[in-house]
Every structure is written in structure tokens, then in C-alpha cells.
Amino acid sequence: MTVGGGFSDPRVAFQQAERVRRAGIAALVVLLLLAARFFDLQVLHVRDYRQRALAQSSRAVTLLPERGLIVDRNGELVVGNQPGYRLRFYPDLATSSAATWQFLERHLTRVPRDLRERFEYAVRRRPYRPETLVDLLARDDLARVAAHGREYPELRIETVPLRRYPWGDLAAHLLGYLGEINDTELEQYADLNLYAPGDIIGKLGLERQYDPLLFGTKGKRTFRVDAGGRIQQLIHEDPARPGWNLVLTIDLDVQQAAEAALGERRGAVVAIEPNSGDILAIVSRPSYRPDLFIGGISHENWERLRSDPGHPLEYRPVRGQYPPGSTFKPLIALAALKEEVIRPDETIYCPGYYRLGRRVFRCWRPGGHGKVDLHRALVESCDTYFYEVGRRLGIERIAAYARLFGFGSSTGLDLDVEKHGLVPDPDWHERTGRGPWQEGDTLNVAIGQGSLLVTPLQLARFYGALATHGQLPAAHVRHHFEDKGRPAVIDPPPLAGGRTVDYPESLYAPVVEALEDVVSARHGTGGWARIRGVRVAGKTGTAQVVRQHTRDQELDTHLRDHAWFAAWAPVDNPRIAVAVIVENGGHGGSAAAPVARKVIEAWLDKVGLR
Amino acid sequence: MNSRVLIPAVGLMMVGLVAVYTASMPLALTRYDSEYYFVFRQLLWMAVGLVAFFAASRFSLKFWKMIAPVAFLTLLVVLGVMDLAGIASVHKGAGRWIRLGPLNIQPSEFARPVFVLLLAKLLSSQMFREDRPPADRYVTLMGVSGLLIILVGAQPDFGGAVLLGLVLLVFLWLSGAPWQLLTGVCGAGAIVAWQVIISSPYKRGRVLAFLDPWADAQAYGFQLVQSYLALGSGGLTGRGLGLGVQKLFYLPEAHTDFILAVIGEEVGLVGTLLVLALTGWLLFEIWRLATRCTTDAFARYVVTGALLLFGFAALINLAVVTGLAPTKGIALPFVSYGGSTLVASLGLLGILHRIERDLGGVA
Numbered sequence: 001m002t003v004g005g006g007f008s009d010p011r012v013a014f015q016q017a018e019r020v021r022r023a024g025i026a027a028l029v030v031l032l033l034l035a036a037r038f039f040d041l042q043v044l045h046v047r048d049y050r051q052r053a054l055a056q057s058s059r060a061v062t063l064l065p066e067r068g069l070i071v072d073r074n075g076e077l078v079v080g081n082q083p084g085y086r087l088r089f090y091p092d093l094a095t096s097s098a099a100t101w102q103f104l105e106r107h108l109t110r111v112p113r114d115l116r117e118r119f120e121y122a123v124r125r126r127p128y129r130p131e132t133l134v135d136l137l138a139r140d141d142l143a144r145v146a147a148h149g150r151e152y153p154e155l156r157i158e159t160v161p162l163r164r165y166p167w168g169d170l171a172a173h174l175l176g177y178l179g180e181i182n183d184t185e186l187e188q189y190a191d192l193n194l195y196a197p198g199d200i201i202g203k204l205g206l207e208r209q210y211d212p213l214l215f216g217t218k219g220k221r222t223f224r225v226d227a228g229g230r231i232q233q234l235i236h237e238d239p240a241r242p243g244w245n246l247v248l249t250i251d252l253d254v255q256q257a258a259e260a261a262l263g264e265r266r267g268a269v270v271a272i273e274p275n276s277g278d279i280l281a282i283v284s285r286p287s288y289r290p291d292l293f294i295g296g297i298s299h300e301n302w303e304r305l306r307s308d309p310g311h312p313l314e315y316r317p318v319r320g321q322y323p324p325g326s327t328f329k330p331l332i333a334l335a336a337l338k339e340e341v342i343r344p345d346e347t348i349y350c351p352g353y354y355r356l357g358r359r360v361f362r363c364w365r366p367g368g369h370g371k372v373d374l375h376r377a378l379v380e381s382c383d384t385y386f387y388e389v390g391r392r393l394g395i396e397r398i399a400a401y402a403r404l405f406g407f408g409s410s411t412g413l414d415l416d417v418e419k420h421g422l423v424p425d426p427d428w429h430e431r432t433g434r435g436p437w438q439e440g441d442t443l444n445v446a447i448g449q450g451s452l453l454v455t456p457l458q459l460a461r462f463y464g465a466l467a468t469h470g471q472l473p474a475a476h477v478r479h480h481f482e483d484k485g486r487p488a489v490i491d492p493p494p495l496a497g498g499r500t501v502d503y504p505e506s507l508y509a510p511v512v513e514a515l516e517d518v519v520s521a522r523h524g525t526g527g528w529a530r531i532r533g534v535r536v537a538g539k540t541g542t543a544q545v546v547r548q549h550t551r552d553q554e555l556d557t558h559l560r561d562h563a564w565f566a567a568w569a570p571v572d573n574p575r576i577a578v579a580v581i582v583e584n585g586g587h588g589g590s591a592a593a594p595v596a597r598k599v600i601e602a603w604l605d606k607v608g609l610r
Numbered sequence: 611m612n613s614r615v616l617i618p619a620v621g622l623m624m625v626g627l628v629a630v631y632t633a634s635m636p637l638a639l640t641r642y643d644s645e646y647y648f649v650f651r652q653l654l655w656m657a658v659g660l661v662a663f664f665a666a667s668r669f670s671l672k673f674w675k676m677i678a679p680v681a682f683l684t685l686l687v688v689l690g691v692m693d694l695a696g697i698a699s700v701h702k703g704a705g706r707w708i709r710l711g712p713l714n715i716q717p718s719e720f721a722r723p724v725f726v727l728l729l730a731k732l733l734s735s736q737m738f739r740e741d742r743p744p745a746d747r748y749v750t751l752m753g754v755s756g757l758l759i760i761l762v763g764a765q766p767d768f769g770g771a772v773l774l775g776l777v778l779l780v781f782l783w784l785s786g787a788p789w790q791l792l793t794g795v796c797g798a799g800a801i802v803a804w805q806v807i808i809s810s811p812y813k814r815g816r817v818l819a820f821l822d823p824w825a826d827a828q829a830y831g832f833q834l835v836q837s838y839l840a841l842g843s844g845g846l847t848g849r850g851l852g853l854g855v856q857k858l859f860y861l862p863e864a865h866t867d868f869i870l871a872v873i874g875e876e877v878g879l880v881g882t883l884l885v886l887a888l889t890g891w892l893l894f895e896i897w898r899l900a901t902r903c904t905t906d907a908f909a910r911y912v913v914t915g916a917l918l919l920f921g922f923a924a925l926i927n928l929a930v931v932t933g934l935a936p937t938k939g940i941a942l943p944f945v946s947y948g949g950s951t952l953v954a955s956l957g958l959l960g961i962l963h964r965i966e967r968d969l970g971g972v973a
Binding site: 041 | 841843846859874879932
């Protein structure tokens with residue numbers, strides 16, 4: 001068959017056939033090279049390319065864990081959770097920030113005062129970092145943004161875990177509150193690898209102290225997205241693990257009794273279980289409602305709290321430092337017995353004052369107590385007796401015993417805000433530019449005045465040590481964490497260790513007997529703390545606010561003395577030690593002792609001892 | 611049907627059908643609301659192509675030789691008009707297509723078989739007898755070839771023009787053209803290519819991106835990087851058919867020029883080697899047919915031309931997908947989505963089938 005021209009020249013035909021063959025071989029070689037290239041790309045580099053492809057085509061959404069609850073020692077809810085919504089702004093997703101702002105102006109009604117600043121800050125300073133515009137969206141605003149905000153991908157409504165406080169302002173200072181994490185905190189917690197900008201964390205109190213445990217572990221939902229960012233499918237879900245529940249040592253009933261007993265008065269109550277150091281109630285009044293802080297406190301509310309003359313933000317039981325007044329006398333008595341500067345039955349004459357050189361130190365009873373021994377001195381709180389004993393002891397020994405029983409240092413409380421009070425000594429006096437220590441200073445300290453300062457918590461713990469003949473456990477509010485089998489980000493930090501006071505067991509008896517009579521004897525100053533059928537021991541105290549020679553009733557309320565009462569019960573089987581201070585409350589016996597009584601009753605009712 | 615060249619082509623088309631379906635699914639759903647939009651059209655074009663195949667095989671080789679100049683002139687007119695309209699038109703790239711009812715036709719695709727037929731006719735004609743001086747022989751040839759290549763390139767179909775240029779070059783070599791001509795063509799091609807590349811920032815960017823795609827992964831390098839990611843994440847056996855990620859608008863031209871990347875991602879090395887093997891088989895069958903054409907120069911040139919067209923197209927496509935050549939826009943024969951290519955290719959195969967039949971029994 002020949003169609004058209006054949007090959008005229010066999011040589012050409014041969015050459016062509018040869019060249020076609022060569023072309024075929026070349027093609028074969030090329031195909032093999034391509035196969036090698038495929039092998040190289042697909043098999044040798046598969047891991048790298050897969051990773052890169054995954055990185056560009058997946059989007060992770062963080063799942064926020066439910067925050068751990070805070071419950072009292074019986075499991076009663078103290079702080080719960082509720083869902084809330086906030087408005088976040090992603091500046092890099094905005095096509096026109098002016099349009100976004102217009103939208104916000106049109107649709108939001110209840111906004112933070114600094115909305116404009118927040119917005120501009122995000123646009124100008126941090127174009128790649130989302131900013132919270134509204135911490136807590138009002139219900140109407142939420143509906144409006146949800147309905148009209150579809151064209152604004154830069155605005156996102158995000159659920160935030162919010163706290164719920166079923167008991168109002170109860171223990172507000174202890175519990176603390178939440179807020180958005182700031183740059184300092186981000187840095188501080190960087191090692192935990194737990195937080196991201198925008199997270200809501202504990203800002204104060206226990207919420208802050210135990211945040212990494214309460215916070216839980218975030219989860220992650222990874223979606224496959226197309227090049228336009230639209231979600232295609234769920235690839236992987238790593239669920240968030242809720243935070244651990246914090247079980248407090250606090251007993252809600254005791255706490256409520258204490259809060260109610262103090263009422264509208266300013267002051268503090270600390271109730272502690274003497275053997276374990278468990279804090280059963282810890283009250284600071286006036287208080288504030290922690291829900292004011294939900295979604296960020298408003299400027300007005302913050303100013304109101306700050307400028308309130310009652311200082312509601314002050315955490316009195318652990319940060320309030322007061323002269324202990326006569327509640328300190330049992331310590332002087334213990335020191336004196338051990339140092340043998342006086343025998344229990346030795347009497348000192350009280351004419352109503354004590355003369356030291358040219359200075360006169362007054363007893364609280366102008367007419368004097370007459371001849372008093374240790375027992376009567378404590379029961380009737382004779383100042384003259386303790387002036388003399390204090391002088392005999394000297395400040396160095398007083399300071400040493402005060403420190404031995406836990407004054408002037410941390411009680412080990414698992415809340416880092418604790419203040420340590422002040423146990424003065426000559427060293428301190430000179431160091432701080434107060435000049436040389438005078439014997440008169442010693443006399444003031446001997447009756448719990450002068451520059452001696454204690455916190456209500458330290459005092460309660462001291463009375464616990466009296467009750468237990470020397471047990472000085474670390475005070476704590478954390479009973480335990482309920483882990484429910486979930487691993488924690490960090491282990492709960494160990495609680496501080498307690499100690500036993502190195503003081504002879506037998507020497508407690510005279511002091512303890514006297515303190516029981518303070519409450520039960522006819523002339524005792526603490527009769528208001530008497531409980532039928534329960535042996536209560538305690539001591540009243542009055543901390544001077546101003547040096548005075550006037551009667552309290554004639555003074556302005558805020559210049560009146562602070563009223564103290566510290567006690568424990570039952571005397572022979574101590575289950576609770578309490579310290580109460582009522583600021584400017586006047587006399588400890590009438591102002592503070594009834595509060596202590598109610599707290600003790602609440603607890604003894606609970607443990608079935610009344 | 612007893613056609614050795616058709617069988618591997620059908621194999622490639624089957625692979626292509628599955629690949630087009632999976633690769634085009636996201637686009638089809640998004641743009642046309644039906645995942646079958648592209649695969650349905652491809653199927654339709656296959657039917658048309660098979661009709662073209664059998665129709666082409668019914669006409670004698672003599673007819674094809676006769677019709678070649680007519681087809682060439684028709685094509686010249688069509689492309690010329692389109693180029694002029696394209697220059698006048700504001701729409702970019704609109705010049706490549708002609709709308710025929712629901713179907714779009716790309717005439718520059720048909721330029722390929724027509725070009726092969728024309729060159730085969732010229733090279734096997736009396737004019738090319740050995741005793742004629744080279745200048746006589748090659749002037750017409752170079753003239754018509756240059757004209758067609760320029761018109762195709764102006765469509766714009768740069769890849770198509772390169773393809774035709776390569777076919778021309780090899781044909782010249784096979785016809786025993788003097789080396790001066792060969793180097794001259796090479797030189798001219800290089801200069802034209804260089805001019806085209808530096809004249810357009812778009813093409814320049816593509817070439818530069820080819821040299822280092824990662825440096826420019828968000829713009830010009832994007833396509834190549836995405837192709838790497840697709841192929842590379844396939845591994846030995848792939849993510850699984852339909853489970854590819856890159857086609858979710860990351861990889862541009864997923865169902866057309868870069869369809870092999872999708873195959874590589876979803877079916878892995880197994881898939882790419884299967885395509886490579888089928889292509890190799892097809893080229894082998896065509897090559898064998900070429901070696902059997904010992905008596906008829908026209909037939910031999912036609913078969914060799916088909917070999918070059920499919921071979922170079924496949925080579926360029928695969929090289930582009932694997933980052934061995936800059937992006938040009940050449941479909942993978944019989945696999946990529948595209949009606950005109952398919953019909954033109956199957957038509958050419960039909961002519962080869964005729965030659966097969968004419969040669970009689972299998973060697």
C-alpha cells in the first residue's frame with residue numbers, strides 16, 4: 001500500500017526509522033526520569049509535604065474548659081458557673097475598620113466606657129491580635145450583633161465561662177474574682193503553656209491562687225478548611241477537660257453565721273479548727289458583691305468601692321493589722337510562767353495605774369483592782385499586773401514568745417496576700433528610726449498595745465495553740481481538690497507545714513483556767529460568749545485607736561477603740577478557735593464576744609457538741 | 611474494535627474520568643451546585659470524541675492528505691479572526707474560546723492535529739524529494755508553520771505554541787533538514803520565548819517562581835507549591851480517593867492542567883505511576899505503529915507527529931506538575947478535563963487507527 005509519495009531514497013527511510021527509534025528511547029528515558037521524580041516527591045518527602053498541607057488546610061478552634069467549682073467542706077456550692085457572651089474583634093479580618101466601628105455604634109447599647117479606645121488600640125497597635133471589645137454582652141446587644149453581624153467576620157461572639165455567686169457578698173475577698181489575662185500574667189504563667197491572650201483567669205483571692213487548677217485544660221477542635229477558610233469537616237477533637245473543683249475548709253453555715261453576726265459593722269472574724277488548721281469561717285466586712293466584677297467592673301462601681309470610707313476592698317482577717325490589746329495578755333502570762341518571773345499565786349497590787357520613773361501607765365479600771373494574781377489578772381484583764389510582768393520579762397523575751405506562738409510571721413495560709421503583723425523589738429525600733437527602745441514601750445506591748453500588730457488570723461491561731469497546748473498547724477482554706485480522675489496541669493502546691501510549739505504542757509493550765517473564767521465567772525469580761533452546756537475559754541481585748549483619756553461614748557465613732565474577742569470551745573476538747581475584731585466597736589466583751597459565740601454555736605451544732 | 615492505540619487511551623480516559631470527578635467536586639458544588647457538572651461534561655465530550663475517532667478512521671489516508679490544506683486554511687481564518695477580536699476585546703483570555711450552545715470549543719487545540727497533517731503532507735510531497743535544493747523545500751514549510759504557531763500563541767495559547775514549535779523542530783530533524791536550519795529555528799524559538807517572558811511580568815513571575823517556588827509561595831509560586839503539597843502528601847498509596855485536601859481551592863486548575871497532582875494526592879505514587887505507565891503504553895503503541903510505516907512517508911509523519919504531540923504534551927504537563935518546567939497551561943492528554951483537547955486527540959487517534967487497519971495484521 002502506498003498513499004501519496006513513498007520514500008524515494010532508502011537511505012533517508014533508514015535514517016528516519018533510526019531517528020524514530022531514538023526518539024522512542026529518549027521518551028522511555030524521560031518517562032523513567034519522571035517516575036523517579038514522582039518517587040522523590042511522593043515517597044521521600046511525604047512527611048514534610050503532608051505537614052505543610054495540613055498546616056495550611058486545617059483550622060483549630062480552642063475549646064474552653066469549664067472552670068472548676070468552689071464548694072465548702074460539705075460540698076455546698078460556693079462559686080458556680082454560668083455561660084456568658086463577649087464580643088471579640090479580629091482586626092486582621094476587617095475589610096474596613098470604619099465600617100466595623102459604624103456597625104458597633106449602631107447596634108450596641110451597653111458598652112464599656114473605653115470601647116473606642118479598645119477598638120483603636122486593636123486597629124493601630126495590634127492588628128494581628130484579637131481584642132475583647134465588650135466583656136459581657138447585654139442580652140439585647142447579643143441578639144442584635146448575632147442578627148446583623150454576619151457580614152462582619154472580624155466581630156465574633158464568644159462564650160466565656162462566667163462565675164455565679166449564689167451567696168452574694170459572702171467571703172468575697174477570699175474567693176476573689178475573674179478577669180481577662182493581661183500581658184504581665186501571660187508572661188508570669190508562660191511556663192505552664194496554659195493560657196492565651198483573651199483567657200479569663202482568677203485575678204484575686206483563691207481564684208487567682210489556684211487558677212491553673214481551677215482553669216482546667218483547653219481542648220482543640222481541628223477542622224479542615226478550604227482555601228477560603230470555610231469549614232469542610234471535623235478532623236479531630238480533643239475535648240477540653242474541666243478544671244478541678246476546689247473543696248474549701250470553710251463551712252458555709254459557720255461562715256454565714258459569722259457574716260450575719262458581724263452584720264453591718266466593720267471588722268473581721270476568723271474561725272479555725274485548732275488541730276488541723278482548717279479555716280472554718282473567714283469574714284471581712286464590709287464586703288462587696290463579686291458579681292460586680294463579672295465582665296469587668298464598671299468605672300463607677302470601682303470608684304465607689306475604692307472611696308468607700310468603710311474600705312470594703314480591704315481583706316481584714318489576713319491583711320488587717322491591729323494591736324491585739326488584752327487578747328495578747330495570755331501570751332505574756334505564758335512567757336512569765338516559763339521564764340519564772342512570777343508564780344501563778346504571786347500577787348501584784350493594782351492602784352489603777354503603774355508608775356515607771358516619771359511616767360504613769362493607767363489600768364483600764366481607774367479605781368484599780370487591788371491585789372491580783374495571775375488568774376484574776378487575766379479574768380479581769382488587769383493592766384497593772386501585766387505592766388509589772390512585762391517589765392520583768394523585758395521586750396526581748398516578750399518578742400521571742402510572741403514569735404514562738406506564730407506572731408510576726410506567716411500563718412502558712414494558702415493565700416499569698418497575708419500580712420505578717422509586727423512583733424517589735426529594740427532592733428526594729430532603732431532600725432526604723434524610732435530611737436532607742438524605752439522600757440515604757442515594753443509596758444505598752446505587755447498589754448497588747450504600742451507598735452505590736454497582729455492579724456485576726458494570727459490571733460485565732462494563737463488561741464488554737466492555747467486550746468491544744470501548743471498545736472500550731474498551718475492555716476489553710478483549701479481542703480482538697482476534686483480531681484475526678486482528670487490529670488492536672490500542675491499538682492496542687494503542698495500546704496505549708498505546721499509545728500508544735502516548744503512550750504511545757506503543764507504550764508498551760510493556769511492560763512487556760514483563767515480564760516475559761518473570763519467567760520464563765522461572774523466578774524469575767526467575756527460573759528457575752530457564754531454558751532449553755534459548753535465550756536468556752538476566751539479573752540476580750542480593746543485596741544486603742546487614739547491615746548485617750550476620754551470615755552468611748554463621747555468620741556466620734558471612728559475614733560472609738562476596736563473591740564476584740566478571741567476564744568475557743570470546748571475547753572477540754574477544742575474544736576474551734578475564733579478571733580473577732582469589730583472596728584471602733586468599743587469594748588470587746590459587748591461588741592465582739594457575742595459574734596464569737598454565734599460562730600462557735602454554729603460549728604458545735606454542726607459537729608453535734610451542743 | 612481492534613485498535614492498539616485506542617486501548618491505552620481509553621485507560622487514560624477512565625482514570626481521567628474518576629480524577630476529574632473527584633478533583634472538580636468542590637468547584638462544581640460551589641459554582642454549579644452539582645458535583646457532576648464537570649464529569650458529566652467530560653463524559654459528553656468523550657462520546658463526541660469517540661464519534662470523532664470512528665469518523666476519522668472511516669476516511670482514507672488519501673482523504674486526510676487532501677483535506678489537510680483546507681483544514682489548515684480554515685483554522686488559519688478562525689484563529690486569525692479570534693486573535694483580532696481578542697485584541698479588540700477587553701476581556702482577558704476570552705479569545706481562546708468559541709461558544710457553541712452549551713459547549714465551549716477551543717480551536718487552538720484543533721491546530722495540533724491539523725498542523726501534524728499539514729507538515730506530514732508537505733514533508734512527504736514531491737517538493738521534498740532529495741534532489742530539490744533545501745531552500746526550496748523549507749521556505750513554504752517554515753512559512754506556514756511560523757504563521758500557525760504565531761496565531762496559536764496569540765490566542766493566547768503559549769503552551770500550545772511551544773508544543774507546535776517542538777513538533778516542528780523534531781519533524782525538521784527527521785526530514786534531514788540541514789543543521790543550520792535546525793539551529794536557526796532553535797535560536798529563533800529561544801529569542802521569541804525570551805521576549806515573551808520578559809515582556810509580561812506575569813510570565814516572568816511564573817518562570818522565576820519555577821526556579822524557587824517557596825520564595826514566592828503566596829503569588830507566582832503558589833500553584834507549584836500547592837502541586838508539591840498535593841503530590842507530596844500522597845505518599846505511596848495516597849490519602850484515599852476523594853479525600854484530597856488540595857483540591858479545596860488550594861490547588862488552582864485541579865481538574866485541568868494539575869489533575870495529576872490530585873491523582874497523586876488521593877491515590878499516591880500508585881496513581882501517578884499508573885498514569886505514567888498508561889501514557890508510556892500509549893506512546894509505545896504509537897511508536898511501534900510509526901516503525902511499521904515503512905513504505906508510506908505521509909503515514910509515518912502523521913503517526914510520528916501524533917507521537918510527538920502526545921509525548922510532548924504529557925512530558926510538559928508532568929514536568930510542570932512536578933516542578934521541572936515552568937507553568938505553561940498544557941493539559942495531560944486524555945486525562946485532564948477539556949473537551950476540545952479530547953475531541954482533537956481522539957480524532958487524531960482515529961486517523962492512526964485507519965493507518966493501523968491499512969497496515970493489516972499485527973506485526
